[in-house]
Amino acid sequence: MKAHYVRPLDLRHGRVDLNHGAGGRAMAQLIDELFARAFANDWLAQGNDGAVLPAPAAGERLVLATDAHVVSPLFFPGGDIGSLAMHGTVNDVAVMGARPLYLTASFILEEGFPLADLARIVQSMAAASRSAGVPVVTGDTKVVEQGKGDGVFISTTGLGALPAGRELGGALARPGDAVLVSGSMGEHGMAILAQRESLSFESAIVSDSAALHGLVDALLAAVPAVHVLRDPTRGGLATTLNEIARQSGVGMQLDEAAIPVHPQVAAACELLGLDPFYLANEGKLVVVCAADAADAALAALRTHPLGSDAARIGTVTADPQYFVQARTAFGGQRMLDWLSGEPLPRIC
Amino acid sequence: MKAHYVRPLDLRHGRVDLNHGAGGRAMAQLIDELFARAFANDWLAQGNDGAVLPAPAAGERLVLATDAHVVSPLFFPGGDIGSLAMHGTVNDVAVMGARPLYLTASFILEEGFPLADLARIVQSMAAASRSAGVPVVTGDTKVVEQGKGDGVFISTTGLGALPAGRELGGALARPGDAVLVSGSMGEHGMAILAQRESLSFESAIVSDSAALHGLVDALLAAVPAVHVLRDPTRGGLATTLNEIARQSGVGMQLDEAAIPVHPQVAAACELLGLDPFYLANEGKLVVVCAADAADAALAALRTHPLGSDAARIGTVTADPQYFVQARTAFGGQRMLDWLSGEPLPRIC
Known part of the structure; x- marks a missing residue:
């Protein structure tokens, strides 16, 4: 069931305000009109407090990896905090030898941050997600007062499947390697x-x-x-x-x-x-x-x-x-x- | 293999500095002497970029849930940001009908934050983890400059196992319920x-x-x-x-x-x-x-x-x-x- 909002989110001139993190209608609108649209997938569309996912194939183990991303500046040649948050955690799963399957994303936004910049970051993250074939299946958004954050911080957690018998790890280097x-x-x-x-x-x-x-x-x-x-x-x-x-x-x-x-x-x-x-x-x-x-x-x-x-x-x-x-x-x-x-x- | 540091971390009078998030020896020491000790478990001791975990039982599906925690003040009657970050995500997994198995934690620390307060938060989170029986299996720490954060933010992600046939969800309420x-x-x-x-x-x-x-x-x-x-x-x-x-x-x-x-x-x-x-x-x-x-x-x-x-x-x-x-x-x-x-x- 879709909700109806009085006005669409002003992604051109609007700014993040404390209501966007307060759990009410403004937050629901930000999630519906920005995050859910950009990351669109069946898991996110479940709309619950978490995502229900199929189990890995028989014999596979699981890998979990997490990263907080606080890069400054938010935009840089070759990427931005959105694509970086995607790549960083996909890579932490991949270097364990596992196949990255799903990502979660939690956003800490600073009051006053331009929604246009947030949209650019979210869309870049969504593009990186599609290109990597790893969907963002659940998320969270919080807002802190101006001067208590720095634009956008993004924490991502990746879940991967590790094939049977594969053993990689930092403790396995041997003299002569x-x-x-x-x-x-x-x-x-x-x-x-x-x-x-x-x-x-x-x-x-x-x-x-x-x-x-x-x-x-x-x-x-x-x-x-x-x-x-x-x-x-x-x-x-x-x-x-x-x-x-x-x-x-x-x-x-x-x-x-x-x-x-x-x-x-x-x-x-x-x-x-x-x-x-x-x-x-x-x-x-x-x-x-x-x-x-x-x-x-x-x-x-x-x-x-x-x-x-x-x-x-x-x-x-x-x-x-x-x-x-x-x-x-x-x-x-x-x-x-x-x-x-x-x-x-x-x-x- | 344990590293040797010149001096132990000063958990009484020390403060978070930018080195604690820079990836070098100071960060390794903070992880060894605070986080790894408090959350001590075999998965965290793997010391890799992610944790390798057993698959769920046959027929079980997976549940992933994530939350950013930015509560202010950090300490309050009945808890603190550490125990809250643990409970909040365990609960998001539990209300899906799933058995919470593992948590990941990413910390965004503000430069200058007292290490004594950080230790109190981490120990409270570890106590909540033990009491819930849900280990913190992997994590990440970043530090932002003074005035670009607010003490401590903690993002947690929970992984749970959902028994076969169990279907709970926000879309399943029916008139008469x-x-x-x-x-x-x-x-x-x-x-x-x-x-x-x-x-x-x-x-x-x-x-x-x-x-x-x-x-x-x-x-x-x-x-x-x-x-x-x-x-x-x-x-x-x-x-x-x-x-x-x-x-x-x-x-x-x-x-x-x-x-x-x-x-x-x-x-x-x-x-x-x-x-x-x-x-x-x-x-x-x-x-x-x-x-x-x-x-x-x-x-x-x-x-x-x-x-x-x-x-x-x-x-x-x-x-x-x-x-x-x-x-x-x-x-x-x-x-x-x-x-x-x-x-x-x-x-x-």
Whole structure:
């Protein structure tokens, strides 16, 4: 049964007000005329406090992953908080080796935020959802007073199905394993920083934000026995490798010259005194697999448009101190420690 | 493998800083020393980007529900944002008729927020999780700059298992059905308002925040064919009944004198010019069932401590305008429309 509202929502000049989160008719209208229309699917149309979903196939386990998204600015070259919230959580499910099935979304809106911007974000998120084939099946909307939020925050949770027998995890790297990346490092982080600092380059640096489950499928079809998959987001490649090293109780020896970095990102890093290996990625994989499977993994990654610049960047070592080190272009060694010092907040 | 930090987290005098959300060592320490310790379970200990969970039993479907929690103040009589975030989402899963299995939690923290307060919230949430028997299996933490948030926001997503053949939903109310509530209306909303406005009463009005899955179990064991279950949160009883009326294409006729309201809540409403039927509840059920099952349903609710004040409050009617009406104590009729006018923001 559809409700009738006196006037349609003014998506051109209207603004978010406290009524949009208060549970009454204004909230119902925002949900009907914006969210439900953009994300249209049968589960959302159930209109209950939760979505009823079919069970996974026999033998499959479930994977749950969640992320809060607070990126600032909300719009950036290559995406916005809506597409990022979709991709970020689809990727967290995909790197567990699972097939992403459904997403939930909860929005925290700031009073006064333009409905036109909200509509742009929701439509971008809906487009990313359709393109990934992962529907947003239930959601929630809250509104906080002006000055108590920052436009829009979006938390997404993903549910996926993990095939029987598939075991991936950060604790499964073994000395001798090969370390691969699916492409160049640092584009998302630098796109956000450049936008935030109003830096202009000859051509804009574009976020790599993308849904990675297709790339993961291509990889695991070729090399089912991948040991670790991760998407190197906050803290970048260096921090992600340190997490894996700590979880697995191993070290890593990288070859810095082998790690792909877009020349514009390298130049911007030089200018800003930043290290691209600490910048966030939102559409890249780190892969750890047995050394004898590395060539097949690399070939599989390169067959997919999102993996065309895939590279083998190093080796897992036996190291009781779990150090991640890189041979520099000049033949020296440098430590890639965890991210520390100046934080780069609100990158995702 | 455990990491070693130079100094333990200062949970007494420390404050949230941007490093706690930046993905590096400070974030890892916050997760290790606060979140992982409080929520300790095997799934969280997997330490990956998502949690791997067993599939539900054969024949069961899945239920997903999500909520953003932005309640202000963060601490109130009867709970805090931590226990509320747990109960709110467990209840959204339970009112679908499903057994709540797992929760995810994403935190948006404001720079400068005292770690002692955060620890209190996380420990309260963990206690609510243990008491409900629903573990927090994966999570995320982000930090926003001072003045861009409001202490703590928590989004939770619940996954539940729905037994074969069970069908509950807002669209299933039929003319002639009985309408029941599990207890008195408006305590949560009034507890928050009283705290916010520094109202003092002879004794504090305490939020009814509670996990309802045990009460739902008791009810459905006695009356498997319940048509609709809802927890009347934002917008209160009146708004929830209007939602059901709209979804089912029916009206409702209530008996105002039959709707339980705690005398202190009634007095405070009188004082503030508020209607208790529009105040949020966080530990109450609305039940719609066949009229001939109403006595059994009421008896089942009353056997449970959370349902001791359960009451039959009205009847579903055939009404092409979907009106929710109440006979007043003076014999008149009044319309209970959707919540409109002054919003009561950030009640949950």
